[in-house]
Amino acid sequence: MARSTSSRPSPTRRRFLGIGTASAAAVALGTGLFSAEPARAGNTVSGYPFALGVASGEPRHNGVVLWTRLAPEPLAPDGRGGMDDREVTVYYQVATDEDFRRVVREGSATASPELAHSVHPEVSGLRPDREYFYRFGALGEISPVGRTRTAPPPGSLPSRLEFGFVSCQNWNDGHYTAYRHLADEDLAVVLHLGDYIYENPANGGIRQVEVPDHLKAETVTLEQYRSRYSLYKTDPDLRAAHERFPWIVTPDDHEVDNNWAGEFSQDAGVTPERFLRRRAAAFQAYYENLPLRRDSMPIGPNMSLHRRLPWGRLADFTMLDTRQYRDDQACGDGLTATCEDRFAPGRSVLGEAQRDWLVEGFANSPARWHVLGNQMPMLQTDVDSGPDTRVWMDAWDGYVAERDEVLAAAVREGVRNLVVLTGDRHQNYAADLKADYTDPDSATVGTEFVGTSISSSRDGQDLGPQGEEMLAANPHLRFVNEQRGYVRCTVTPRRWETDFRVLPYVTRPDAPVSTRASLLVEDGRPGVLTD
Structure with a gap:
């Protein structure tokens, strides 16, 4: 498949239509590919409306959600992306071929100013385990083409799944x-x-670009969050990855505020009422800019984010929300070796309702591999190789009793293979999950892979002093790497292979990629395979 990394329609489609970009839209809109929206008097919108690209997500066996947001001026300081207060009809097509000769679904959605002119059409009636192509049309223009895929049929056991x-x-x-x-x-x-996104003031130093002044402030208002997403989506490589695959997303802290917990900001003097107003703005912008179903549309400061997506009987993706319902961090949110409160029974990172829902999923899942999409490390990450245990309070190490409860429930409910996938740390880890980290002889009950950052913390290194200290302090930790990159997983009924794909630098745009390590897990054998 040819991929477009620009905001304009791809060369493949221009060749197919046999005309240039501007004429392509006019011909497509005039020949039944899309219904043309009538021109409206007083419409002040001008410019290409699909500058933020397209995306798909939440794949099910019979459908996906599609996404785009109309923004001809993405970095407009009012957060509207150059759009006015009028509603716009956005048309979409789904086809089995990239040239759209075999269109199987088409329809329209209303882009309203209340949701920053974003649309999230949920397309159903598709065939399972199939590749599809999609595109949008609005305001006389056609979007880039996206590629997506549906999940396998319920009850099937796919022979292979590759995901990142x-x-x-x-x-x-x-x-x-x-x-x-x-x-x-x-x-x-x-x-x-x-x-x-990150909420801290944006600058263009590494990229050597000039950032508009209104982006040089911390995000607090809805307008600021909207503009921040637009800034990030101006990157052609991010747009290309969205165009290429369906995504399943969950936020951590920086989409709102660093290390926030429940109704609490990390900033001293911020009342819960004030913080919840900020959280409401952040959640709305998150929904507006990502391919989420209407079930996840926020209501004020509340947003439904934990959900399950099956991949036949091969895997269940269980996406967790470890921010919205958690208790405030014990002993602050940094590193400490002296916090007994982290062991306190009843301290929760999931909240009671989400924890019960998670355990119910353990009990009812038929999947060969039960995958938790998780925001911060579940394994113990001691950074002191001496007698003290020094850990971060913002991770599961700050909520020990609930971590032990969740892992015990996975064993009790007969989860065949528990694999936890995690972000947050800007480091790569492969680790055994232990039933009790205070007991050196505790059983291994699952496996965790922590993925490094795309760009956060800049270039990184293969293994620095902190990584060496962690390997010495944590015998359950099998691999540590501190470069940037992403993680690729290949899953079959019999084994799981994780490839840590790393870049030597991100401060220049020309970095190659390589596989730093490949780690295996065998069906029915928890933990990273070492022999």
Whole structure:
């Protein structure tokens, strides 16, 4: 498939239509490919409306959700992307071929100013385990073509699944070259495990571009969050990865505020009422800019994010929300070796309702591999190789009793293979999950793979002093790497292979990619295979 990494329709489609870009839209809109929207007096919108690209996500066996947001001026300071207050009809088509000779679904959605002129049409009636192509039309223009895929039929046992997972893409810290390489992979789906944007002031130092003044402030208002997503989506490599695969997404902290917990900001003096107003703005912008179903549309500061997506009987993707319902961090949210409160019974990162839902899924899932899409490390990550245990309070190490409860429930309910996939750390880890980290002889009950960042923390290194200390302090930790990149997973009924794909640098845009390590898990044998 040819992929477009620009905002304009791809050369493939221009050749197919036999005309230039501007004429292509006019001919398509005039010959039944799309219904043309009547011109409206007083419409002030001008420019290409699909500058933020297209995306798909939430694949099911019979359909997907499609996404685009109309924004001819993406970085407009009012967050509207150059759109006015009028509703716009956006048309979409889904086809089995990239040239749209075999269109199987088409329809329209209303882009309203209340949702920043984003649309999230949920397309159903598709065939399972099939590749499809899609595109949008609006305001006399045609979008780039996206590629998507449906999940296998319920009850089937696919012979193979290849997917990727990513996280942490601070625009300030480097180029998104990892996404360029990710888009060249042959994957069925991509998981994004948090930190899609960063709330701190944006600058263009690494990228050597000038950032408009209104982006040089921390995001607090809806207008600021909308503009921040637009800034990130101006990157052609990020847009290419969205165009290439369906995504399954969940936020972590930076989509709202660093290390937030429930109704609590990390910032001293911010009342819960004030923070919840900020959270509501952040959640709305998150929904507006990502391919989520209407079930996830936020209501004020509340957003439904935990969900399950089966891949036949081969895998269940269980996406967690470890921010919205959690108790405030014990002993602050940094590193400490002296916090007994982290062991306190009843302290929760999931909240009671989500934890019960998770355990119910353990009990009812027929999947060979039960995959948790998780935002911060579940394994213990001690950074002191001496007698003390020094850990981060913002991760599951700050909620020990609930971690032990969740892992015990997976064993009790007969989960065949528990694999936790995690972002957050800007490091690659492969680790055994232990029933009790205070007991050196504790049983291994699952496996965790933590993926590094796309760009956050800049270039990184293969293994620094902290990584060496962690390997010495944590015998359950099998691999550590501190470069940037993404993770590719290949899953069959009998084994799981994780490839850590890394880049030597992100401060320049021309980095190659290589596989730093490949780690295996065998069906029915929890933990990273070492022999």
